[in-house]
Amino acid sequence: MADKILKKIYVKVWRQNNPSDKGRFETYEVENISQGSSFLEMIDILNDQLIREGKDPIAFDHDCREGICGMCSMYINGHAHGPDSEITTCQLHMRKFEDGETITVEPWRAGAFPVIKDLIVDRVAFDKIQQAGGYVSVNTGGVPDGNTIPIAQVDAEEAMDAAACIGCGACVATCKNSSAMLFVAAKVSQFAKLPQGKVEAKRRAKAMVAKMDELGFGGCTNTGACELACPKNISISHIARLNREYLKAKFSD
Amino acid sequence: MSNIDSKIPEGPLAEKWSRHKAAIRVVSPANKRKLDIIVVGTGLAGASAAASLGELGYNVKAFCYQDSPRRAHSIAAQGGINAAKNYQNDNDSVYRLFYDTIKGGDYRSREANVHRLAEVSPNIIDQCVAQGVPFAREYGGNLANRSFGGVLVSRTFYARGQTGQQLLLGAYSALNRQIDAGSVEIFARHEMLDVVVIDGKARGIVARDLTNGEVKRFGAHAVVLATGGYGNVFFLSTNAMGCNGSAAWQAYKRGAYFSNPCYVQIHPTCIPVHGSQQSKLTLMSESLRNDGRVWVPKKKEDAERLRKGEISANDIKDEDRDFYLERRYPSYGNLVPRDVASRAAKERCDAGFGVNAEGKAVFLDFKYAIERLGRDTIEKRYGNLFQMYEKITDVNPYENPMQIYPAIHYAMGGTWVDYNLMTSVPGLYSIGEANFSDHGANRLGASALMQGLADGYFILPYTIGDYLAGEIMVPKIDTNAPEFEEAEKNVTGRLEKLYNIKGDQPVDYFHKKLGHIMWEYVGMSRNEEGLKKAIEEIAELKKEFWSNVRIPGEMNNINPELEKAGRLADFIDIGDLMARDALNRNESCGGHFREESVTEDGEAKRNDEIGCYASAWEFQGEDKEPVMHREELVFENVKLTQRSYK
Incomplete structure (x- = not known):
C-alpha cells in the first residue's frame, strides 16, 4: 500500500x-x-x-x-x-x-470562541455551559447498585449516541448563527434518556440554555449544518428533544 | 538498602483496607473548609479526586495543560473498565480480580494495594451509573460485560468503544458541579513546572499560564499529582501529543522517589508505523481480540508476496494461516495478556513473517467472527473502531483483515507511593497512571480506568484526610515564602535557558532521536550491552539538546515549542533512569524483557530470587548517579509461579 x-x-x-x-x-x-x-x-x-x-x-x-x-x-x-x-x-x-x-x-469563527493565537480559539464557554447544569447531582459514594434500575437497551444506546459529543465546537463554527444548540442538546438529551437524569431534567434544560444565551451563542434556525459538520454524527433530533425538555420545563414554571 | 516504609496495614488481606479506614483520622467539616488542596491533571484520577475532595468540603484547585479538563487522555481509552461484580455468574469475585491482576502484573505489584483496588471496583460502576454514564446494556436492562486479555471471566463494562470518554465525562460532570458550587477552581491551559516543598512538606506548585507565559505560584496544604504516564519518552506512542512526565519528574527532583521506570506496556494492537512522517500511533482496542483472530502466513514466500503487494490477505487459504497465539497459548488464545501478545508478534515479524511493506505488521482478522455472528453484530460491537481504522488506513476491515503491530501504550512505573498513595515527600500524593503501585510489571486491559477512578473516588479522599488532620492548625500557605521564590526562579531560569540556546534544530528533531534510542535499546527486548549503550547515547543527546535546540516565538505568548522543549528535557532524564532501572533488573518480568533471562521455549523468565522488589530511585542532584532503594515485595496470599497462559 x-x-x-x-x-x-x-x-x-x-x-x-x-x-x-x-x-x-x-x-x-x-x-x-x-x-x-x-x-x-x-x-x-x-x-x-x-x-x-x-x-x-x-x-x-x-x-x-x-x-x-x-x-x-x-x-x-x-x-x-x-x-x-x-x-x-x-x-x-x-x-x-x-x-x-x-x-x-x-480557526473556528464564532463570537463566543475568541482567537487566542493563529488557529487556537478559547472554548471555555463550552465548559461554562456544562458547569451550569450538565451533570447529575450525586456525590461520590452512597449510590445504589448499578443494576438496581434497569435501563432499556434502546434508551441506553440513544443516550450513548448523544453522549458521544466530544465538545470540539465544529457545530458552532459551522452554524451561520454560531449556535451551540447541538452541543447543549447532546448533554440534555443524554440525561433525558436515562432515569438518573430525569430528577433534575427541568432545572438542567433551563440552566444550560440560559447560560448558552448569556455567553453569546446564537439561536437555532434549523439549517442542520451542525449535524453535517459533527465528527461524531450527533443528530439534530437531539435538538428536538432539547426543545421538548425546555418547553416542558418552562410550562411547569 | 531499604529505608522504605510502604505503610501496609496489619491483618488479613481482605480486611486491611476496612481496618485501615477505621484507624485513620478524619477532618471535621469546619476544618475542611480551611484546607486547600491542589490537584494537577484532570483525567480519570485527577477529575474524580478533585470532584470528590470538593464534595467533601476542601478548597480545591485543579490544573490541566489542555483547554478543558474534558480533554485529558483518559478520554482515549476504548475497551472498558473491570469490576468484580460477578453479574455474569461466571464465578468472578474480588479475590479473582485481585489474583488476575497480581498474576497479570507478573508478581511485581503490592498485594495489599491490588486487593484494595479489586475491593472498591464494584463501587466505581455504581458511581458511574448514578452519574448517567451510558454503559452498554442487555435487552433486559441490565449492564452488559465483555472479556479482556489475561482473564477467563467477563467482567469488563463498556460504553461502545468509548468507555474512557464516557467515564471521563462522568468525572468531568462531577467536577463541573463542584466548579459551579465554588468548591473547585479550575486552571486550564496551565502547566505545573515545579513542586514547592517547605520544611519537608509539599506546600504548593509553580505553574505557567500557557496562554501568556505568566509563571504563577499556588499554595496548598497538600498537592496531588494525577498527571499520567511517561510513554511519550519513545516519541511515537499511543499517548496524546501533550502527555508528559514532567510533573512526576519535578516531584522526583524535589525528593519523591521514582519507582520501576523500566516497566512500560507495549500494546499489541496498534495501527503499524507508516513511513517517517508519523507523529503518533493509534491504538485499536484490545476488545477487538475478543472476536478477531491474529495470524501471519505459515509460508515465508506468502509473507514476502504480501510485502511486495502481489497478493492480499484474502488470497491466503485458512490452512496456510498461522494463528500463532492460538497455537502457542491454547487456553487463552487471542486473549493472552498484552506483553505476551506483543512479544509473539515481534517474534513472528523478526522471523520474516511480517505482512506489510516494512515487515512489521500481523493480521487481526474478523472474517471468522462475521461468519459466526453476522456483520451487524460486529458493527454494533466495534463499529466506531472499524470506522477509525478505515479513515486512517483506507482499508475496510469488514472485508480485509486489519494490520496491527505493538506500540508503547502505558507506564506501569511512576512516582513511588505508600499505601496511602503518598509519595516520599509528605503531603505530596500521586494517583492513577502517575504512580506505580497496582499493575506490577504489566497492566491488564481495562484496569487503567479502574485504577484511576478507584484512586480518585474511593481511596485518596480517605487517605488524604489522615494527613490533613495533622495540618488543621496550619494557616493558608504564604506564596511569598522563600521556597516559592526559589521554585519560581528555578522555573523561569530553566525556561530562559532553553529559549536562549538559539540553536539549529527544532525540539522534535531531538525527541525523535531519543525515541529511536529508547525503542532500540529500552523497548520490547533489552540486554546489558544495549542498555549501557542507551545510557551513553542519551547522555550525548542531552548535551546536544541543551546546546543546539531552537525555540522560536515569544516567551510571553502561547509557545508550543517552548512547552515541548521543557517536556523533552525531562523525557531525556527519564529515559536515562529507565535504562538504569532496566539494567539493574536482570530478569524478565511483564513488559520488561531481558534477553539474558528466557526459558527454553523463548518465554520470559522471571527470577524471584533477585527480582522480587520494587525499585525506588532517589535523586542525588543534576547529572549525579541516582540511588536505588528497594521495596521488598512480600507475597503472603498468592504463590509465586511462572506465569503461564498455555
Missing part, C-alpha cells in the same frame, strides 16, 4: 499573533507530503520548515490525534474538520487532497 507523494501543496493559513491582533492569511509551500500522512502531520512538517527558516510556527490545538479528545479545531477549505465526513481534523488524511492544491485553513 505505497501511498502517493504530493510533490507540492500550498497552505493558506490564518495568522494572528494574539487576541487583539487584526490577523491575516499567509500562504506557505510544502513539498513531498505522503498521502498516507495525516493533515496535522503535514502541519508538523510545515512548522518544522518555519522554525528552520527562523519564523514563528503556526499555533494550533491538538492532543490525542485519534479523534476523541476534541481539541483539534481547524476550518479547512470551508469545512469544519475539513472535507472528509465523520472525523476530526487529526484523523483527516492527505489522500483527500491533490497535488498542487491550495488548502485554506482558518
